[in-house]
Amino acid sequence: MSLPNSGNPSPMETMAKERVNIPFDIRKMGVILHGSEESLALKERFMLEMSRDPVMQLRDVHDLSKDELRERTMEKIAEMRHYVKTEDSKTFARRCQTVGLSDAGFQTRFGVSTGLFLGAIRNGSTKEQWDYWVNKGVLQMPERIIGCFGMTELEHGSNVAGLLTTATLDKKTDEFIIHTPNLGATKWWIGGAAQSATHCSVFAQLMVDGKRYGTKTFIVPIRDPKTFKTLPGILIGDIGRKMGRDGVDNGYLQFSYVRVPRDYMMMKYTQVSKSGEVTDTAAPQMAYGALISGRVGMVTDSAVIAKKGLTIAIRYGIVRRQFSAGSDDIETQILDYPIHQRRLMPLMAQAIAIGFASMTLQKKYEDVMESRSHLGPSQLDPANHAAEIKELHVMAAGLKAFSTWACLDMLEKSRQTCGGHGYSAYSTFPQLISDFAVQCTWEGDNTVLMLQSGRALVSYLEDVKKGKNVPDGVAYLKTASSSSGSKSDGSLSLKDIERGFEKVTSGAVEDAYAEYSSFLKKGQNKEKALESCSNLRFVAARLHSITWLFKNFVTALNKTPAGPERKVLEQVCRLYGLWQVELEAAQFLSSGYFGKEHLAKIQTEINDLCLAMRKCAIPLTDAFFNTDFILNSPLGRYDGDVYNAYFDTVRRANPAGPHPYFDRVIKPLLEAPPVNLKGKL
């Protein structure tokens, strides 16, 4: 009796074959992809420590309720107290990021305290205020103080200037009165508010002598640290279940005439004296730093989470077999189907591209912040730093939007390539997707950020036209727009692709600028005209992000020592570029850079590159260095033993027990008397 597919080798044999004759050194590749040997070694160390720490276990995580997840997350945060005190801040940040690879809720909940709340004090306080809060214990968080970040309100997210919470100076008592004037002003989505925080950094309208001075930050104690009871005048509620990140205890806060000392306003940039004098030391855009930091982190998240999802999908695609070619008794590995390669290989290239982008952006951010950190508030001259900050801001905004959208898309596509099993909670994809989805919204809605980036591009082009200098990252607006007759040399080389992207992007910026100008001429004011050209601005910003990502990939390649790793990465880079050309083909055709005949060739080249990548797909996922522990998905098993692991996981997570509702609901149905229904049909 012969059954179908009886010739299939076992999944483990199938996987083992993929690691024979690897064309490059996996560790060397890992070092390149992680930026340095040190960075890779740290990640490995953290993953090892986590896998041995009972609090960090992941096995049961897909079946925890919201309440259980929250408690587990707080336990993890408590577990960090040791490292807060013993590790330098860079190492510690890296540790938190690695924990975040398997628990996005942890990353958010702890990040709200140590990034946003602490950052609000660090960036906003005077020297005396800083010392005061350090003495209170903010550097020791989660010990002694736990902070939350009270920015968004029920009716106001992106529009910080429109927030309605008020902080009114009471000169008699030398206090601010924090107040929520109506339902819409309720602080909403505040991570850590529902169950963790003792203090909140509240964004509120500064009101002095009946005059409004705009949104400032106030530190407000919200709970008695001994009893955890809310303090007088403070209502805290629980926001409840979310799409993902249920380990975060998001809450809402309403303040009813809550008093805090005048000194609890962060006074680095704006000072309010006892007598009600309001003075500004530096321009408010100097406070951009904290927001940019979050966005830089999200580009990194996009890269590492996409690589995690792709590792699972690609390993599963190697092991999974479906349909046999002709009369053969061996079924085909699904990653051997050209269409499956098409589904996954360009995404792998994109994840790697975003990984290089995140390293460059992080470095740039650190350089800019470093150059500012030596300066006191009075030395922060806006004129000196505005251009630098603007460039960084624009870069981070566009890349945050592009990368988080790309990552969410990659996760969902990766999930779909795992077929039905990708829908199982135990595949870990549902968690990855639902946890990640919020990144497209928070710290700047992606569409809004893209438009900001597009707005900057339009203004840079205006500068170019006026003969002014523009940052290196957009210098191509000068050259590419002046060589409007240029065409591809037909080589489809990296240089050829790069020139093409510069050309189409500068063309798209020109189009947006032209539409903007035409609306100005029709009498619209600047803001209105910018809105009217928003679709083209959006397109320009998207193209600019791709151009930047691609050029950055090429730059990273040029810094990589010659060798087999670089050779493979050149193919990855080329695949990324050509695939993006195909997606944006209309732009290339319109501009005349590529013609129809080029596109046909590009289509074939992409197919060929996908096949080439498929041949080293497993070594490449190995070079992402995600252990089975951190992947937490039987489908992504390193050794390929997918089905046994999956079956065991499902079985352990769902032990047999008595039927919970047979007697009450099902039995009466089965015992119902027969009814003749033949006539019904």
Added chain:
Amino acid sequence: MSLPNSGNPSPMETMAKERVNIPFDIRKMGVILHGSEESLALKERFMLEMSRDPVMQLRDVHDLSKDELRERTMEKIAEMRHYVKTEDSKTFARRCQTVGLSDAGFQTRFGVSTGLFLGAIRNGSTKEQWDYWVNKGVLQMPERIIGCFGMTELEHGSNVAGLLTTATLDKKTDEFIIHTPNLGATKWWIGGAAQSATHCSVFAQLMVDGKRYGTKTFIVPIRDPKTFKTLPGILIGDIGRKMGRDGVDNGYLQFSYVRVPRDYMMMKYTQVSKSGEVTDTAAPQMAYGALISGRVGMVTDSAVIAKKGLTIAIRYGIVRRQFSAGSDDIETQILDYPIHQRRLMPLMAQAIAIGFASMTLQKKYEDVMESRSHLGPSQLDPANHAAEIKELHVMAAGLKAFSTWACLDMLEKSRQTCGGHGYSAYSTFPQLISDFAVQCTWEGDNTVLMLQSGRALVSYLEDVKKGKNVPDGVAYLKTASSSSGSKSDGSLSLKDIERGFEKVTSGAVEDAYAEYSSFLKKGQNKEKALESCSNLRFVAARLHSITWLFKNFVTALNKTPAGPERKVLEQVCRLYGLWQVELEAAQFLSSGYFGKEHLAKIQTEINDLCLAMRKCAIPLTDAFFNTDFILNSPLGRYDGDVYNAYFDTVRRANPAGPHPYFDRVIKPLLEAPPVNLKGKL
């Protein structure tokens, strides 16, 4: 003290304004979008009944655990017993679909019994077998018998021919022995298996006298209906948590030499005699019907679920205000931003297009099935029906894939337009998305289905080239390919768009065919050559789906009586067409149908149409006729009172209570002694 945005009118005032001077009759529009007055009236009746039925309540649904959801879902199924006996099958199907609008888990779990399991018997049984199972009570489900559908296995999803479960004839006892030979053959994902079913329709390899006869269906009793204990030789396990649809008790089954009477094999198409003689009455593709039915239903699901999500997003977009234009104290409604219109209005057009497509497809399906239902198995001549079935199959496969992808995309985009609040479970988007996501995978992975559609297109083109007849739906392959010089007349009229789509699609089919032929010439066999051209096949299938959807929309318009409703729908149709042209712009540029100058005009026209649609966006969502009960999202409130409803919902769902882990986890942190960490920074 003036606060920002103090001039904002209330959300309810804002919403009320949108319903003044509506340019069409909402009920008339509703009838058009629902196909008939009767269809709309039924939906209204069911929604009303549900809102008054305690078992159907939705208020608490976002906080139910998997176990609670499952019990609730079974209660809903039990609630259906009354209607099973009193309603005709079409009305009852409509009722289940309406329940499914708010509970996809119900739709699946009950559908598995009444659609798939019962369908397997209905389509596969002889007259005697049918009478036998009807006497057993299958028409009375969920009473007396509850069935599940045992097709997929752990290692085999799409590949039904590759299933490994065996059904071996034992002539001595006149029984089949059902057996699971190994782990990979475990029946997996079987909805209703874990907690509901008494019987399973098992797909297994028919084995007689050591010879394999392919995959057939066997009805296997799996539980004692009195005790609900599993029967001897049967292991049932629970698959546990999923991305969504946790109301469905998916399970796995392993059979160890389980015996069923020979008559429990469904013998309409293949018969096995007592002595082991195997005969075929009709070709197995005649069994396609059941699969097609599921796919037709998914096109309908895509339309109605997308309309539900868009109703929420559009209503929220009307009420939500953010940023004020200039010095104005009134903030702008976000749907008044051109980019927000761009995000939502084309999706609304797409949802309406898919709605019309679903009605046409359903009608076509019913017509074909109707024409076959009078025939006994021996009369089902493959030659007579193959072409008709093939056409329907290809149409359903492509539209299922296109529509479910489009719907998932529309839901995620709609969610994102609601900003942070779209991430709240109470917005209902997380549930909509996670429940819907599986539609891209089940009953045919979308990529596989698209390629099947592409394969058919290539073969239809081959027929055209050979001068053979092809179905009406692809007749354009004849005309469009012969007029390869044709260009747009520049009018951008519906006719112009239609001609353009026919041209680019036939061009894409030609490209796929050319690549296919070139691989044949290089010596590949037919299957291999089809794989090699899969990317172009995929593109052709996607374009064909769009072409079909657009042409069908135009046809539906032509059947709509003249009047203001039709006028608005013409704009919707034009927006849909032009937006799709923009998305597929590279195809149009390559083919020369549209030039660069057309695309610029199209970009502007889309902006204008988005603005026109925005003006009647609320009346259009009203014409989707989803009550607040069925929407179950405070963000989508009919009256616009979004924030009060949202706050109330969150508050009711998350009542205050004692802190669950303060003493154990947080208190020790807050009481930790101070440590001097200043040196660390």
